[in-house]
Amino acid sequence: MSDILPAGTPAPDFTLPVTPDQKLSLSELRGKPVILAFYPADWSPVCGDQMGLYNEILPEFEKHGAELLGISVDGAWCHVAFAEARSYRFPLLADFEPKGEVARAYGVYRSADGMSERALFVIDKDGKIAWSYLSPIGVNPGADGILDALESLPK
Amino acid sequence: MAKLKTPVSPEDHAQGDSLAPVTLVEYGDYECPHCGRAYPIVKGVQKHFGKRLLFVFRNFPLTQSHPHAEPAAETAEFAGSQGKFWEMHDLLFEHQNRLGLPLFEQLAEELDLDPEALSASLESHEFVARVRADFSGGVRSGVNGTPTFYINGVRHNGSFDFEYLVEAIEADLAAPRP
Known part of the structure; x- marks a missing residue:
């Protein structure tokens, strides 16, 4: 597989379902920092859950004006059920068809497993990757790296 | 490798010898079932290491999924302000399925x-700043869920089952000191 896109690379644009009847393009968010959080699958165990943590610390991301997008290969309806069950207050994108295309573009698709890596990107307001991080798949990377990266963005 | 950014200080709630060679820090949530499961395990680990271990508990309430987690943390802090933090900490975990004002x-x-006085304290959120400060420090230290443990300042990424925690602490004790 290809390597995770490093800092300094223009973030590949994409358009993905954000609900069963709405789509979101990365380019629509130009002008503010975007946190792109790839994760392997919805419905992983509850309290140690990465998206749950991000939901909790959303206000810290918002202090930087940043938009958080979760992204996995699960379908839009699966995301709806998952986000409702966990009361998530940020969008989950469905990298579902063609499966994992966006994960592949960012160099974080696991072909053997058919799911994405656990990987984080902070994209600056001009659409350039400012920071990227590939986590061991079983380890929730937390949010410290994201916050460090947001703080290092030029004002 | 995630590291503890807020060093253990006299402000912390700590059990054990402050000069112990190993400090185990837990970021926990009184309503989190995993933390409830970890509670007796930590007791066992403390017993196992005795004087060689200092145990510190910090608040990491996941308020979005656990509506009672923050008031429970404030309740423990209230008790702590009167010298009874650990007693309340233990009772909260032992009654985890009944959390709430009553x-x-x-x-x-x-x-x-x-x-x-407790209900007035909860009403005025007297200890909320303390709880949030623990939380923010945890976020910056790479807390990635609850419970998250740090062994001498380094995040423990493996299982928190007794034998794994003991093994990780033994490994730290055996490591050469700078």
Whole structure:
């Protein structure tokens, strides 16, 4: 597989379902920092859950004006059920068809497993990757790296 | 490798010898079932290492999924302000499935604390700043869920089952000191 896109690379644009009847393009968010959080699958165990943590610390991301997008290969309806069950207050994108295309573009698709890596990107307001991080798949990377990266963005 | 950014200080709630060679820090949430499961395990680990271990508990309430987690943390801090943090910490975990104001008041009474003063404290969020400070420090240290443990300042990424925690602490004790 290809390597995770490093800092300094223009973030590949994409358009993905954000609900069963709405789509979101990365380019629509130009002008503010975007946190792109790839994760392997919805419905992983509850309290140690990465998206749950991000939901909790959303206000810290918002202090930087940043938009958080979760992204996995699960379908839009699966995301709806998952986000409702966990009361998530940020969008989950469905990298579902063609499966994992966006994960592949960012160099974080696991072909053997058919799911994405656990990987984080902070994209600056001009659409350039400012920071990227590939986590061991079983380890929730937390949010410290994201916050460090947001703080290092030029004002 | 995630590291503890907020060093253990006298402000912390700590059990054990402050000069112990190993400090185990837990970021926990009184309503989190995993933390409830970890509670007796940590007791066992403390017993196993005795004087060689200092244990510190910090608050990491996941308020979005656990509505009672923050008031429970504030209740423990209230008890802590009167020298009864650990007693309340233990009782909260032992009654984890009944968290809520009636239980908090009942536990306060059991510990000879004033239940009315407790409910006033919860009402005014007297200790919320302390709880949030623990939380923010945890976020910056790479807390990635609850419970998250740090062994001498380094995040423990493996299982928190007794034998794994003991093994990780033994490994740290055996490591050469700078």
